[in-house]
Amino acid sequence: MVDLMSILLIIPLLGCMFALFARKNDVNAFYVTIFTIVSDMAVLLCLLPNVVRIGGDAVNGWTYQWLMPMNVELSFGADVFSMLLLLGVYLALLIGLVGLLPQQRKSKSLLLSTLYFAWCMTGFLTARDMLSFYIFFAGMVPPLVMSVGNFGNVRKMSSLYVFFALCFVGALMLLTATLVIYRFNHGNIGLLEIALIRMPKYAALVVWIGVCAAFLSRIPIWPLHHWFSLVCGGIKNPLVYIIFNLMPLTGIYGFMRFWQLTVPESAEVFLPIMTTFGVLTMLFAAFIGISHKDFLPKLFSYSAVYYLLFLLVIVLLDTKYAQNIAYSLFIFLIVNATLTVSELWSENACAESKCDYRGILAYMPKLSKVFAFFVLVAVGLPISSMFWNNFVLISALFKENFAAGIGVMTAITLIGMGIMFELFMMRSLPENIDSEVWVEDISDKQTAFFMAIVVLLFLSFFDPLWFVF
């Protein structure tokens, strides 16, 4: 367990090193990245049975004594929640890599950023102490901003600056909270022990505000969603889009780890405000989503709605639903990544063959099948475990707050119908069909890859952890 955990953290770093020394304008770095991600997934799958056997409790894995005189010990471990999320992240990155076009595969800096981001994500999701949690939380900002800045085709550079400022301020807020905790504990502390520190009320409030602000800066909640959508709007590189879309996950995960521990009673008055903002943003995002005519903005709204659903579930419900959240999030990450890749492929096919975007899938039967399956999963039909986990979560949400439940259901229904409608539009051939149009469909290898993911999702409907032996 200990060795595997350290290997899990080391593999992406080794991958970074190999990718760094790979030849320029070649696909070596691409294959290194794929190999690294797949190897880390294999290690993760070896780790998972142990974690699942132990159950919901976190398993401590690897510790590293750093800065001895200052009592700084970094520790890493895992539970089912973090392991599933990590697996979801790796799969999403793998889907993004498969979705890269041939010329995009030669971009070494992008692949290097991806590996560095994967390393930060691994560290972040396995961190068991405050300092390593902060380090990896802040550490994923540079690769994110670099990849979005270089390959994101951001139309308004000012929005990228604002976005970077948001991430930076978020990281500073978490640093403040970390330093306050360090001040009262006289050293680094495990995440689960934060609640045990005796702090004055004002200090607890500073920690709480710092932590919440840091995590909220990563979630597309009103008014921050605007800059997210501005940055996201122009991204045409599937891998960059997926990396960008994984960022709210860090906020969600942060809330999952901290919410029950750090919230002082005095701060609970803010809960209704947060709930109201969450639900209103969900409705707002859903309405914006259906008003758009393209699939990608709809997909962005969809992911915003679902991330906010998970946020609401975490802050309103108790920890016994953690496993349901993990199952749902796992599927959500994969579905989101696949839809992004499929949509960008179809857009690219439109541009290359100069045909109409509406009806493009009618020319691409293989992609159309993949697309349709994942849209049906995304809207919440019973093809994956996301369906009944969402049922359990939404039901619990209704129990806690009826009005919030209604708002959440309305938003989910609206955005679900929006993307379903777009699927029909993309599948229905225009009346004046041009028979001369030839559109290149996805390759057999890519189809096989996506079919494997379809199988993974479908079997999860019967048992969400069927791949754990």
Added chain:
Amino acid sequence: MIIYTVLLLFIIGALSSIKTGVKVDKALAFVSFTSLFVVFADFCESMIAGETHTFSFMWNTSQGQDIKFDIVSNPYNYALIISCFAITVLACLHNLLFRYEERRAAYNAVLCFNLIALILLITSNNFVQLISALFITDILALFLINNSATCRLFCMMNMLADMMLFMVMAIINARVDSLDLEQVLLYQQNGIHTDWTALVGLSAIFIKFGFFVFHQGVIELKNIRFHRMQNVMFLSSPFAALILLSKFNALWRVSAYFTLYLDVMCIVTGVWAFCHSVWVNNYKTKTIYWMTAFWALMVELLRLSDFMWLPQYGNLILEMYVFVTALYLIYYYNNRRNLTTQMMQLRLTHKKCLASILLIIMLMIMASAQTLSTIYNAKNMFYILGFAVLFLLSVALVIGQIYFYPRRHHVTAQHDMTFKWAVFAELTVLCVWLLRTLQSENYAVWGSVIVFPALMLLMPVTKMRALYDIPFLQENKFWDFSYHRIVRSLRMCGRFAGLLIDRLFLEKVMLSAATAVSVACIRMFRRLHGSPFFGGLTVLCLLGGVLWYSYQSARGNNG
């Protein structure tokens, strides 16, 4: 036991979905139909034996809630399943006889899987299984439709209904803290927002039936092939809605408006559907309206029998299926022309076929009259008589128009259609079987034998034909416009919110304010810094103040 039936159906479905060549496909379709028939016979035996058994396994365990998967075999479930099973067998048989599919075995597979979903729906004991089965039925409806892009509205409406039911079940689960369907009774006792929950749930069911106001989605089914339309209408959403209505009857009753809402919807739908079946020119649309009116009658009958499923209901569904098959035969022998006005002039080309179809329709009407007479009582008298009168009038008019419209010029069929003796034999045998308990003193049956042909001959077919030339009645612009308006207004809301909140408020107000504040700060510090004396001194004083404060607060202790 039903679990064995499900397993066998799954095997048949899985084998039938194997992609093969044309010749093998024909053989495979035949084998799948034969096996399905054998399983059906076995099922009937189990039903007669009255076997009871519960198959249950833990589907999922989590700290939140455990989810079970149940297949309950009991006489009630058998009675519900038998009608959809029989229709599935007939659909597979017609798939063989009519050869209307390029890949017949695959179509049989979809029908088998659809039947499994319906069985799971009928035998479910908990919310998650129920809603899963319902959603699966809708997914399979997409396969039955095949070209879902032509029936966008139908699919979207179905999805909306599913999400509404999902919400209703989540609310009940939240309140009673159990996934068990029987716990709905607890919700009846101490539920919150009961009227709202019941009305949302009922509306969802009406959407699935395609009742008045929500009918536009179902009407879109006219864009797909006739047999697919027929199977969707009998084996998919409307049938699933009927089961839901029956299973959740305890839920609907929590609202005082339940009976009123149900009655109004059924009566209005019935009248609306029959009126449209008279004046709509599109033959497929007419058929859809007849089927919708039939489901409205079924809903009322079910309510009046206190949501207890009677064996006669299964017979009625089967009789309606036979009737729609007869309608398909008319359509088939008229070269699959969509407009009734085009069919009127083709009556002489297939005399034998058209006469046989008329015989089947007559037998079907007799069988229906017999079934309805067995359930006729003071409570349902109004609905049964109303339906019977309107049905006979509209069907007699349309059939009369097709058969007895004055011949204007000679038209021959484009294709030489062979007489499908097997289909006619099968339908006749089925009708005779349905009439097996006919008694000589059943006046309803003998009355229908006289009334229907009389109506057919006496109906003003030529005058009523004028209705087909009124564009207002044919175009249905009002509903298209209304649905379009709803979607547009939702989109406008999104655009308006985006402009007002994102662009105007966030970009123009908040971001501009933040920029203005930073500009003011920069200016202030520049001025301070620019002053040779005060600038340096002020900054130094500020820094000193900060150092002094940090010293005071920490008291020189950094530990």
